[in-house]
Amino acid sequence: AQKVTQAQTEISVVEKEDVTLDCVYETRDTTYYLFWYKQPPSGELVFLIRRNSFDEQNEISGRYSWNFQKSTSSFNFTITASQVVDSAVYFCALSTNTDKLIFGTGTRLQVFP
């Protein structure tokens, strides 16, 4: 079975705090892709990152960083020094050999000034 679990339904932080969004996935495929998308209040899903299963190197992009660990089947997302504009719902997703995207249920992040 293929599944993505985002156990954190909602997280609230104050501006400038660091926050980590958890993502745990399940798949038996050896080749797969993991994604993070951001959904602001406007509704459109904005692509943030794509990582393939053979690349466990962590990535940093500005205030965003991602920690991929195959040993724990996790692909966590950290926002450093959060800002109000980071408030959104964040989705983790998995794509395997069928090319279908399997989404988690999302984590709503609220950043208060």
Add this chain to the structure above:
Amino acid sequence: DGGITQSPKYLFRKEGQNVTLSCEQNLNHDAMYWYRQDPGQGLRLIYYSQIVNDFQKGDIAEGYSVSREKKESFPLTVTSAQKNPTAFYLCASSRPIFPSGRTDTQYFGPGTRLTVL
């Protein structure tokens, strides 16, 4: 600018009516997808198309229909057979990755919010 457009942004339907949601892309992507999002839930795949004149059912295709006559367009019809159509509908597209045939990252449109009155 290249992108995906969906229209209308808001749509109201009376029970028993069919409605069609538009999705257009000018990214020259081969694959297109329709998802449904309900409050507090992730996205669920309705239909997808990897090439023109071909499409496959996703996980929740009952009560929906699609067509793919042009590469740029992938309209979704919500029929009266769909028991609970009130939801947020998102269209996406992606390009194939050669030579594997896998598809690349999916990019999404702004969505259509459908409400049944």
